[in-house]
Amino acid sequence: MKLNINKLKKLLKKRKIDVGLIINSRLNDPSFFYFADVIPEHAFMFVSSKFPTRIYCSALECEQKKKQSSIKNFKELNKKAIDNIKLLIKKHKIKKIGLNFSYVTVSEHKRLKKLFSGIKIVDLSQDLKQLRAIKTKKEILLYKQASKLTETVWAKTINAIKKHKLKTELQVKEFIEAEIEKDGYKTSFPLIVASGKNAAIPHYSPRQNKLKGFCVVDFGINYNGYCTDITRTFFVGKSTKKEIELYNLVNNAKNYASTLITPGKRTAFVTKKTRQALGKYEKYFTHGLGHGIGLEIHEFPNLKTEAKDKFYPGMIFTIEPGIYIKNKLGIRIEDDYLLGEKGLIQLTKAPKDLVVINR
Ligand SMILES: [Mn+2]
Structure with a gap:
């Protein structure tokens, strides 16, 4: 089995970094899970080509996490551990340590600088994002399952709306949350359900408003750590020809x-071209075209006009154009895609035609 940790070792070698230190403490670093398959509450992972990967973990969790992890070298995080780490650093003549700056607090950084005095500390955050952007076979398989589940939850939701069981934004939100929890999962971010003119606010929070006009529902499932993200827009009431055109x-x-x-x-090229395709409505498309998804809801690549990213096989990302006309309406359609070796694969599938629910 190819372990994700080997990708990190390769990266460290390329960047001439002696040790990669991944911390899961105050801030939960998804990279910790990515490399170790577990999320201890308080743990430090030392990765190097000079010694076997080791994890220092709180005594409360050590035994249990070790059983679940692909890394077998777990040590208790106690006073002795600090001396142990210092010894390790000295023995292997460590000169440069890489840290994920995105997930280290200022006070942690201060403490580490003191502990590793004389050793250079460099940032790994961008490298880790690039590394995680290319999904493994295992991750792709998880995404295929997660996408199916996300579609099923949506099918149940739109059915309940059609049957007049759900009449307000909040009812839709609660229904989706309950469906996801029933399956034993969680949402991957706070749900958006926006009716009528509320839909003009891309990150609107649902309230007791009746579903009316264009309604935007944006949700995702956290499936064994991996986030899906879809948006569906449907219409409640009598739609005009113009609205269907939009x-x-x-x-x-x-x-x-x-x-x-x-x-x-x-x-950036794809984003610009797609914006242009909206013609005179381009100015109403007020956010990026999409984003990578993975252990976090926003990952590499970034689909924005100013982004420097490129598409590579193995990437999983959203495409989500929208138009938002203030105090009037909002429309967004979002699906998840995988760029495979042979081309783009759509993981979740929005209906081709507008769903209109007459009330
Ligand atoms: Mn999204």
């Missing part, structure tokens, strides 16, 4: 974006 414009833009994505293509 929906189709967004949906077509999304499909167009998917035809532009090939290995090596710049994300």
Whole structure:
């Protein structure tokens, strides 16, 4: 089995860094889970080509986490551990340590600088993001399962809305949350359910408002650590021809974006082209075209006009164009995609036509 930790060792070698130190403490670093398959509450992982990977972990969790982890060298985090670490550093003549700066607090950084005095500490955050952007076979399989589950939850939701069981934004939110929890999972971010003019606010929080006009629902499942992210827009009431045209414009833009994505293509190029496809509605598309997903809801690559990222096989990301007209309406359609060796694979599938629910 190919372990993720080997990717980190390769990276450290390339960057001439003696030790990679991944910390899961005050801030939960998803990279810790990525490399160790466990999330202890308080733990330090030392990765190096000079000695076997070791994890220092609180005595309360050590035995249990060791059983679940792909890394077998667990040690208790006690006073002796500090001397132990100092000895390790000295013995292997460690000169440079890499840290994930995105997940170390200022006070932790201060303490580490004191502990590792005379040793250079460098940032690994960008490298770790790049590394995690290319998904492994195991991750891709998890995403295929997660996408199916996300679609099933949505199918149940839209059915309940059609049957008039769910009438308000909050009812939709609670229904989706309950469905996800029933399956033993959690949502991957706070749900968005926005009706009518509320839908013009991309990150709106649901309230007791009746579903009316264009309704935007944005949700995802945290499936064994991996986040899905989809948005569906449906219409409650009598839709006009113009409204159906607007929906189709967004949906077509999304499909167009998917035809532009090939290995090596710049994300900024795809974003710009898709924006242009919205014609005079381009100015109402006020956010990025999409983002990578994984252990975090926003990962590499970044689908923005100013991004420097490129598409590579193994990447999993969202495509989510939208238009938002203040005090009037909002439309967003979002699906998750995998760039495979042979081209783009759509993991979740939005309906082709606008769902209109007459009330
Ligand atoms: Mn998204």
